[in-house]
Amino acid sequence: MYCLRERKEVNKDLFICMLMICSVIFLFYFLDNTSIVHDYAESTRSYNESTHLYLQNKYFGENSKQKIIGCKNIFEWDMSGVETARNSVTQDLKYWTHIKYQELTRNCSCFFEKRGYITHFLTTEEQRFPIAFSIIMYKNVQQVERLLRAIYRPQNIYCIHVDSKADIDIYKSISEISHCFENVFVLRKRIKVIWGKMSVLTPEILCMEELWKRHKTWKYFINLTGQEFPLQTNYELVKILKAYNGKNDISVAKNESRRCSGRSRTPPPYGIQIMKGAVHIAVTRSYVDYVLHDRRARVILKWMSHACAVPDEEFFATLNYNSHLQVPGSYKGYTRKSYLGRFKVWKSSIHYLRNITSPCYGKWVRSICIFSLKDLRRLSTRKELFANKFHLHENPLTYTCMEELIFNRTRDEFEGKRTLNASWYHQRSIS
Template sequence: MVNIVYLVIAYKNLEQMIRLVNRLNAPNVQFLIHIDKKTDEDYLTGAQQALRDYPNCYFIKRETVYWGAWGLTQVSLNAIHYIEAHDLKCDFLIYMSGQDYPLQSNDRIHAFFENHQGKQFLDHFTLPYEHWPGRGGLNRVELYHFQLGSKTLVYPPFAGRDSPPRLLKPIMPFFSFKPRKLPGGYRFYGGSAAIILARSGITYIDQFVKTDLGQRIVNFYTRTTNADEMFFQTVMMNSSLGNTVVNDELRFTDWSKKAAHPEILTKHDYQRLKDSGHLFARKFDVQVDAEILDLLDEGSD
């Protein structure tokens, strides 16, 4: 049977996160649990207490995660290194936020991955991408982004705008700047942060980031915004494993309102979730609607 490691990234709704682990728990499954460093210590204690009898759950190094900053990418890199350093039995690493949930039974999920050994599942596209704002997403990577806590400073200032403030126009020529380019002649890729890596991809990335080029790529992306939606696509699609990448994140997400975050899914979405054929979906919030999770559990039996 295929061995799956779920990376569960959580910071809110403790009961919902525990329910996710319980729902996915099965033979040949392990969990790497990441609790945001900003999250209250009571949350961490509660999670450790609730999962104390799960020998297949490991709490990994806590990172401070701000939306759009490098931290979330570092969490995934930490998980990748943990698997390699501890030689976990792992054919697939599956990213799961604490607000994801499966749409299929564990048996069906495992059967799917058994039939797709060696494949990486990464939603991806080249930049510029017409559906991303800021010159098709190029502003994310060609401008410098500096993180100061929850705030982001961009250099050169106002470069991402069609027109800077009138008072600043006279001094804009003095901001020396050339669009940033990736080291190694790499091409920019973007996609979903919800990555699924086969063991070959896990090993490749863990080794790659230790190389000189890998370190330069990492340093480059620490000065971008939303690196979690670009770093792994860029590394994998510019690698010798590019032909193992399937352009699919295997999960249902509702971006219909074109906001910064996907829509919360409720019981009213049940039928289209079941009809989607996907393995997973996001995002759910038990504070908004817990009944949808009950329906999904009943429907996956």
């Protein structure tokens, strides 16, 4: 196959390819610096006609590599034709093995083309609002690679941590993928992550440190696991995060001082109230700066590491809900504002009773719903940023339909057929 031939056999083709790439780079540089590419926030996604058509054909035209199987009916619970679609995605699932990824990434240009990555910022508003992501994974290279593809833009930056319990082939495949990108990297230090232990927080802090050092302009940090998927396009994420107006999105359930009582001989430092939340956050760059460089954050983290039962559920929320700590973007006092970072369906009695309108059509794993086909309609209307959880190999069609949803919305935004009114999110930001 052409994409897998050794580099020494394609020197001529690579030379021609490099000339074409340089021409395109020059074109985009010229267009950007002559203000021909305009901000979509002012009107629509307007480029000059030739550039717009080029991008439209490359990413959304007939040559697009995005697998389109026609999920529209499935989102409406019309299951006719499901078996044909399921067979198609199942065969695709078997094709992408560790070896296949390692082979294809020998030629990064072919990898981008074959996998259908959007390697252009698409709008100046997105270009000017880069986002930093961490992805914490321990299995399933294909699912993580497809998550990366769904959220990838060249202006963003991505840190991936591979659990030390994961097979070496997983680490090798993800590393080979990351080598094709200047803005994707895999942590060399691998932590053995154990639920309820400090090891859940450690990879997040390590990624924060690397993201801080490697990229100086990202605006918000969002941490993910390999089993999540976006409910919004990158453009919508930018609009939503800008509507937050410099505030953090961190969940909180209640004051949970008892979760850290009896485990330490010393009281909580700085008179903090212990708050229970979640490890999943969407926070400003200034919040990350505080976590990494403020002495109070380091003291609190060290105390929680031996005092709290589940430190990953307390650390981020406690910083955000103790206003006297003066954490950038934090909440003023204890309040239960809407948390929009994740959509999850819990089986526990309290959550389940509150979510009678949100049953689980998939299956329960550790009290969390693993979404399936009949969950798609609800997922398509949620306002949260990401959904948790998906199991690609058990529900490949569900995952593929979510990919198709985000792809179609990105295309419609690019073609001026879809926009987002972020006022709903602004009203829920913390003043």
